[in-house]
Amino acid sequence: MRSELSSTDQRVYRSGPLLGKLGLDQLMPMHIWAGPTGHILRAGPTLMKLRPDSEIVGQRLTELLEFRRPRRVQLMSELRAYDGKSVQVSFRSSPRTSLKGHVVSLPKRQGVLLNFSLGIAMAEIVRSFGLKSKDFAASDPTVEMLYLIEAQSAILDESKKLNTRLQGARIAAEEQAFTDTLTGLKNRRALDHVLTRVTDQRSSQRFGLMHVDLDYFKSVNDTYGHAAGDYVLQEAARIMVEETRAEDLVARTGGDEFVIVLMGCVDKRKLNQIAERIISRLEQPIQFDGAECRVSASIGITVSSLYETLDAEQICSDADVALYQSKDRGRACFTMYGPN
């Protein structure tokens, strides 16, 4: 003890602190004092609120509470061994509320004093037992924690709403998009728009249509992986754009399927030349990350001049028939659709 203390202070120090039972209630509203026989002598007012229908005082401590950690405690002697340590307990009766506790063994065979806090489930416990801020010691940060939990959950709610709105906006934007994000080509939606326009009776637009399907693409994907596959699709897209004019439409309509609409072009010889160039350029090996990817293409062609009335669905399906004839003829070639 420090020698500069006055004699009064020294006397007080030697005999104390004498903390009255009410003082104990105020400082530790969730304490339990168990006597040497293991019976509960006193419990703090907040702890008693957690068992509103049962008389806590007088019960055996181990009948009221189950000691879960560090390990089961049955006897007072076992509990005293935890002097100064923390324990995890839960009530034996329902609801089996869990609490976090601190054990102190009292001198002069006065038993043990345990002080509890609500632990991580505090919000739920406060809610189910209707606890108020007065039920907590002024130094207990539970109320501050509840404030934080509530503030965070309000923000999280806002954040979820924002994410939902952004997700919705993204989906809407994607639905309205005309661009295939991987290749930068037009997509199926864009193709449908253009076909609707060029098949309109009033437009009298002449055009050639090619249905292009990459050959051996699946084996590139399987052998060299998706990154290589994506790169091949981008290269194929570049070749088709380069082999057509700005006013033509090149669309990616499926995994390795493309449709090209050549505006104003119904010249079969010219279309055959374009198809031949596209195939021969696609057959050049494509280098990706040290690998040599080899693909080719099968193409089906049709022209608007074959039809008396233009029907987009019919035209596409005829190009498809021609494409499958190319596939049947051993791939890597093109077929012009003909009525025969």
Next chain:
Amino acid sequence: MHGLVNRSIQCFIRDTYGVEIWEEICREADLGFNNFESLLMYDVSLTDAVLSVAGKLIGRCREGLLEDMGTYLVSNPDLDALRRLLRFGGENFEEFLHSLDDLHDRVKLALPDLDIPVLELKERTAHTYSLSYRWKNRGFGALVLGILRAMADDYGALVLLEHSTMRDGLGELDQISISLLDGAFAQGRGFDLGAQV
């Protein structure tokens, strides 16, 4: 300006004066959208534009609008979140006043981007206080006044509030003098610590 502030202005105008006025304000302020997102940041010029157009269309000065908005934010039963978070400050209005010293730090903990001023409470006599603060944005001092008035009602306290704004080299210095006439004048609204939120 934090989206939460902009969103508050939006909800206040929409709920008090109607959605048509709000949409007109958005058009005239040339926002290009009708909805502020509470978790995004916006340029302060948008907030200023909204407040000026709103003041003109509604016929209420900026300070008056912001004071009403403060009251709205606390007393509107549909938006219990702010009221509840403020009620965590104390069991009664007096404790709440003392908790205002920590408000800036509390807000920082929950929403680090939301920049609210440091509030300084001085106890003048047993039941009179003065609260001073500097809000970076013009007119926002009145928002605190509105919030304080509504919180006094919420606690059921009878108070007299006087607000003054001084302009100096650093901007605006706001001061609210508070006379707590009766801490338990009325029933007030309840506060359940563990309410399901």
